[in-house]
Amino acid sequence: MNRWLIVVGREFKTRVRKRAFIIATLLGPILMVGAIVVIAFLAEQATHSDAKVLFVDHNNLITYSLSGSEGVRIPSCTECFSERSFLEYRFTNQALTTEEFIDSDFTAMLELDDGIMQSAKAVLQYEVAPSIRVTSAIKRDLGEAVERLRVKNESSLDYETYKRLKVRIGLVTQDIVTQDKNVQHKTGVGFAFAMFMFMFIMIYGMHVMRGVIEEKSNRIVEVVISVIKPEHLMSAKMAGIGLVGLTQILVWSLLSWILFIAFGFYAESSGLLVNLMSEHGTQVATTDFSSFLEASDDLNVLMQIDWLMMVGWGAFFYVAGFALYSSLFAAIGAAVESEADAQYLLLPAMLPLMFSYMVNMMILESPESMLATVCSFIPFTSPITMMIRLSVGVPWWHVVISALILIVTVYIMIKMAGKVYKTGILMYGKKPTLREMFRWLMYKN
């Protein structure tokens, strides 16, 4: 046991202190969030290249002229066209010709349809395509102006009453048994978990294989297994490297959580949240981050996910899935003498992993399908598939049975891999075939 721990310690320490690992672990979430921020910033920059729009109202429907100055008009509803930093209107009833427009300093020209009161259409011409933020602001402004006019012309209501009466339906989807809501969004979270699972099993499984090959090719393994049983060396190696993966997951989760909270604070204090809310048309009494999330149709899923359960089972399925696959990788590493030789043996080991990845894509749309259920019990696919099912809710006994099947399989796999490992690790000078490796399973001693 003592020796086993010494080996685990070495496997863990030598990897964790590597510069590449430290950078990836600390910067991973920061880079991810950073990428999002950069994109958002660039988008912001794009909108800041101010739009100057010429608003052409041929029929003088929603603008009136200011006496004296020819061509310059004022919107009848000034509050509809509120001042914005990125958008400036000029109102007229004379369209510019193409040449005139190009010579002018306008970035876009908005021409109302003659029948805009019925058709609710307008044409926006531009030289440089305006950003989505500009077009959606124009749509909102013009829409409100037309709406006000319609309400005034065709009803006895005042606009405020109309607005109060207007209905916007929020559709909440709910499982009748589990009472779980907005399942589609939750699969997204489950999918993210599954992807990380796939990634970590792959990356650290390869670490195990490479480590085994290193020890074999430089004969260190002979010294080590004269002290510790080969099966124990293998399991210690797997444990040490698995722990490295777990450490990275832990740090990433923690950092992501901190960054998320920090973003919440920033959004609350900077007024970004208020902007976001008004743009989403969300109406909430308080403007703190969590109520914003709660109110957002897309994001409230973050509040509804049982994070503790996801992380807890996620950790279990990572450990078990990693043990399952890395024992395969260890056996392969022991059988060959170089990474190049390992390629042809890797394929059969990778297939189930690739398969679970593809299944995941399919069941993302239908997490409660037969395929999803079956795959969440098969030990080679369950670590990845179960994460999606967990996110949308799954009967507890499904998870427990799946976990038990997985544990038993892991035990058998480690035993078998240990036999192949033990024989392969001392075998030099020939490339074993799969058939030969199966024969090693039968060796005694």
Added chain:
Amino acid sequence: MNTVNDSKPSALELVEVRKQYGDHTALDGVSLNVPEASIFGLLGPNGAGKTTLIRMVAGITGPDSGSISFFGKYLTSEHINEVGYLPEERGLYKNMRVGEQAMYFARLRGMSKAVARKELLDWFERLEVDGWWNREVSDLSKGMAQKIQFIVAVIHKPKFLILDEPLSGFDPINAARIRKEIIRLRDEHGTTILLSTHDMSSVDELCDHVALINHGRKILDGPVNSLREKARAGKIDLIFRGNLISFTAALGSGAVLHSANSMGDNVHEVVLGLPASIPIEKFLKWVTTEVDVLSCSPQSVSMDDVFLRAVQDSAANKIEQS
């Protein structure tokens, strides 16, 4: 045919050890006796079964049948810390520092951190690799790395040390230093050393006893001196000035002329077989009447010759048997 000197108790005793890998018989009933505090040379061509034998003693594998005794007890995993092992074609972990790596192996052999550190520093100094403690393994020259590996194999003061080609890769100066250390371990610490090698000069210099295995069988063993004596079989080298024909006539019926070689200027070098019944003084008296004897010495036999002959003999036996 146990020719080992029985006055010393045995450190390692193999009795009829067999090991089969699939269809391949790696060891076919090998018996060996390694006396305590001696250097025992294990010799044989590639694929003879040496590695299998060594791995058994190192505790990596066990025999299919037969027994291995270690200082009078059956070899078990309890003896792990009493065995040191330096495998052939060895390497080190690339992603560790030198000292840290040495500490790792010392601790795997059951040493405490403090003791391991102190012992390692002593060894580092003795083999002049001090100052390398915090260096990367990738910075080491081949010879340096070999020294570290040697230290790692002996750091826990094993009673029994297995060295597989310990001198390969060393320059002559460092090879001599390691040779000195091997002898020191035997003489000062009473370490028993099993030395596997192809390098016959190191056998001549180091080994007290040897065993030769081929095709999984032991074909020769015994103390180095008595093996040489036996191979010599009463042959003598003689150099004389004079007539070869009258010299041959003077030999009479007792001695046999094996070979003759003219060195010019009427000087000849001959190899003679002399039966035990004729003392060498008497023989010399005969021939000095006919020729001037310039030198006379028992034939020099290298271990190389001993083994080549033994391997050839065993091959010949095999053919006869089949």
